[in-house]
Amino acid sequence: MPTDSEVIIGILNNSDSVLKKLYLAYFPMVLQLVINNNGDEDEAKDIYQEAIIVLYNKVKRGDFELSSKLKTYIYSICRRLWLKRLKQLNRYGGDIKDFQEHLPVEDEVEMHEERDMQLNKMSDALKLLGEPCKTIMEDFYMNNRSMQEICERFGYTNADNAKTQKYKCLQRLKKLFFQQ
Amino acid sequence: MKENQLLEMIESYLSGEMPAEERAQFDALRKKDATIDTKIAEHKHFTGLLKQYNERLSLQNRLDEIHEEIDVHTLKEDLMAHPSWVVQMWRHHHSKISVAASVAIIAILLTLFITGDLSNKDPRYQQLKADVERVKKEQDKLGEKTDNLIKTDKQTGPTISAKFRGTGFALTGNGYIVTNSHVINGADSVYVQNGEGESFHTKVVYTDPLYDVAILQINDPAFKNLGAIPYNIKKGKSDLGEAVYTIGFPGDDFKFGPGALTAGVGFHGDTTEYELYIPVNPGNSGGPLLDEKGNVIGVITGKQTQTSGVAFAVKSNYLLKAIQSIPADSLSKSLIINTKNTLSSLSRTQQVNKLRNYVFMVKVYNQ
Numbered sequence: 274m275p276t277d278s279e280v281i282i283g284i285l286n287n288s289d290s291v292l293k294k295l296y297l298a299y300f301p302m303v304l305q306l307v308i309n310n311n312g313d314e315d316e317a318k319d320i321y322q323e324a325i326i327v328l329y330n331k332v333k334r335g336d337f338e339l340s341s342k343l344k345t346y347i348y349s350i351c352r353r354l355w356l357k358r359l360k361q362l363n364r365y366g367g368d369i370k371d372f373q374e375h376l377p378v379e380d381e382v383e384m385h386e387e388r389d390m391q392l393n394k395m396s397d398a399l400k401l402l403g404e405p406c407k408t409i410m411e412d413f414y415m416n417n418r419s420m421q422e423i424c425e426r427f428g429y430t431n432a433d434n435a436k437t438q439k440y441k442c443l444q445r446l447k448k449l450f451f452q453q
Numbered sequence: 454m455k456e457n458q459l460l461e462m463i464e465s466y467l468s469g470e471m472p473a474e475e476r477a478q479f480d481a482l483r484k485k486d487a488t489i490d491t492k493i494a495e496h497k498h499f500t501g502l503l504k505q506y507n508e509r510l511s512l513q514n515r516l517d518e519i520h521e522e523i524d525v526h527t528l529k530e531d532l533m534a535h536p537s538w539v540v541q542m543w544r545h546h547h548s549k550i551s552v553a554a555s556v557a558i559i560a561i562l563l564t565l566f567i568t569g570d571l572s573n574k575d576p577r578y579q580q581l582k583a584d585v586e587r588v589k590k591e592q593d594k595l596g597e598k599t600d601n602l603i604k605t606d607k608q609t610g611p612t613i614s615a616k617f618r619g620t621g622f623a624l625t626g627n628g629y630i631v632t633n634s635h636v637i638n639g640a641d642s643v644y645v646q647n648g649e650g651e652s653f654h655t656k657v658v659y660t661d662p663l664y665d666v667a668i669l670q671i672n673d674p675a676f677k678n679l680g681a682i683p684y685n686i687k688k689g690k691s692d693l694g695e696a697v698y699t700i701g702f703p704g705d706d707f708k709f710g711p712g713a714l715t716a717g718v719g720f721h722g723d724t725t726e727y728e729l730y731i732p733v734n735p736g737n738s739g740g741p742l743l744d745e746k747g748n749v750i751g752v753i754t755g756k757q758t759q760t761s762g763v764a765f766a767v768k769s770n771y772l773l774k775a776i777q778s779i780p781a782d783s784l785s786k787s788l789i790i791n792t793k794n795t796l797s798s799l800s801r802t803q804q805v806n807k808l809r810n811y812v813f814m815v816k817v818y819n820q
Binding site: 289292293297304305308309314322325329392395399414436443447450 | 500528532
C-alpha cells in the first residue's frame with residue numbers, strides 16, 4: 274500500500290510504478306462496493322478507472338489537498354459515480370451498501386463529467402474527420418511532431434502545402450467539434 | 454492577413470518559437486485588436502483539449518494494462534459480501550432443498566390421506582362404526598361363529614366377514630331398523646344379525662347424513678315378525694343428569710353401557726346431539742340410547758377421542774323427523790312408530806333382557 278504523499282508525488286512525476294501501486298491498492302475496495310451493489314466486475318473497472326482519472330487530473334492541477342485520506346477520496350468518487358450509474362440504468366434500489374466512510378464529492382464528479390463530455394466530443398470529432406486529417410492532427414497537436422516530420426510522412430514537397438492542409442484540417446475539426 | 458497565416462503566427466507565438474522582434478509586433482497587434490486576442494484564447498483552449506484527450510487516452514491505456522494483471526475473478530469471490538449461512542445454504546442447495554421439501558409435503562399429505570385426517574373430519578371425534586379388518590382376532594372369531602352356524606343349518610347370511618360393523622335397533626316389528634348413516638355409508642350390501650347369530654339381508658330405505666340416521670328394512674324371507682316393540686321413541690327432550698344406557702355390538706356380543714346425559718349439545722355445540730358420559734367403542738354406532746324408563750332418547754353416533762368416556766347421540770326428535778321425511782313410496786311395509794312403552798315398570802336387567810331381541814349387529818359389506 275503506497276502512502277498518500279508517495280502517490281501524489283508519483284502522479285506529478287508521471288511514475289508508472291506508483292500508478293500501478295495505486296491502482297492495485299484500491300481496486301479491491303471498489304470492486305467490493307460495486308459487486309455488492311448490483312454491479313459486475315466490468316462496471317467496477319470502469320468506475321474505478323474514472324475515479325483514478327479524476328484523482329490524476331486533480332493532482333496534476335495541483336489542487337489535491339491531503340486533508341482527507343486518499344482511500345476515502347477514491348471511495349467517495351466511486352460511490353458517487355456508481356450511484357449515478359445505477360440511477361441511469363434504473364437499477365438503484367434506494368439503498369447502497371457501504372464499506373467505507375465517504376465524503377461529499379458531488380461538485381467534483383460534476384466537473385469531471387463535464388470535462389469528460391468535452392473529451393468525448395473531441396473523440397467523436399476526430400473519428401468523423403477522416404484521413405489524412407486525423408493523423409495530421411494527432412501528429413501535430415497531440416504527439417507534438419514537427420511540421421517537417423509531417424511533410425516527410427505524407428510526402429508533401431512543399432512546406433506551405435502542408436501548412437495549408439493542416440489549417441484546413443483544423444478548421445474542419447473545429448466545425449465537427451462545435452456541431453455536436 | 455489571411456486566416457491561415459494568422460493561425461501560423463498564433464501557433465508560433467504560443468509555442469514561444471516566435472523571434473523576439475516579431476513577438477513585440479504581435480503583442481502590439483494583440484493589444485490593438487481584441488478579436489486577435491480572442492482567437493488566441495480559443496485556439497489555446499481547443500488545442501489544449503486535444504492534448505488532454507491524448508493524455509486521457511494514454512492514461513486509460515496504462516490503467517488497462519495494470520488492470521490486466523489483476524485476477525478479478527478470485528478477488529470477486531473473496532469480496533462478495535458473505536450472507537448468513539442460511540442464505541448461503543439456500544443459494545447453493547436450493548434445488549435440493551426444494552426437492553426435499555416437496556417430498557416431505559407429499560409424504561405428509563399421503564400420511565394424512567391414509568389416516569383419513571385430510572378429510573374435514575375432526576380427529577378428536579370418532580364415529581363408532583367398527584372397522585372389522587382392523588380387529589383381526591374378532592374377525593376370526595366371527596368366521597368361526599359363522600362356520601358353526603352353517604353346521605347348525607340355520608339361515609346365516611354370507612360367510613365372508615363384514616367390512617364394517619355397527620349397531621341397529623328395531624323400529625317396528627315388521628323389520629324396519631334404525632342405524633347411523635355413517636355405518637352403512639358406501640355399502641354394497643347390509644346385513645343385520647340378531648342375538649342368536651342369525652343374519653338377515655336388508656335394504657337401505659333412507660339415509661339422512663345430516664342427522665346421521667339411516668333406516669334399513671329387513672327383506673329376508675327367513676325373517677319373522679318381531680312382534681310389538683317394547684320401547685317407544687321419546688318426542689321431547691331429556692334432562693341433564695338423567696341416567697341413560699345403551700346396548701350395542703362393539704364386539705361380537707351384546708354389550709351394556711351405563712352412563713349419564715351430561716349436556717344438551719353435542720360435539721362443537723351441535724344442537725342435534727346430546728353429550729353423554731358413557732363407555733362406547735367402535736361398533737356402538739347406531740345403538741339405541743335409552744333412559745331409565747326404557748324410552749329411546751337418542752342414537753349413539755360417536756365419541757370424543759381426547760376425553761375418555763365422552764360420547765354423543767342424535768336426539769330422538771331428530772330421529773322422528775328423519776322417519777317422517779322418508780318418502781312414502783320407498784316403504785313397502787307400513788312404518789308405524791310404537792308409542793307404547795312396556796319397559797317402564799321393569800328393572801334395568803329385565804329391560805336389557807327384553808331389548809336383546811330388538812337390537813341388531815349391522816354388518817356392512819363392500820368391495
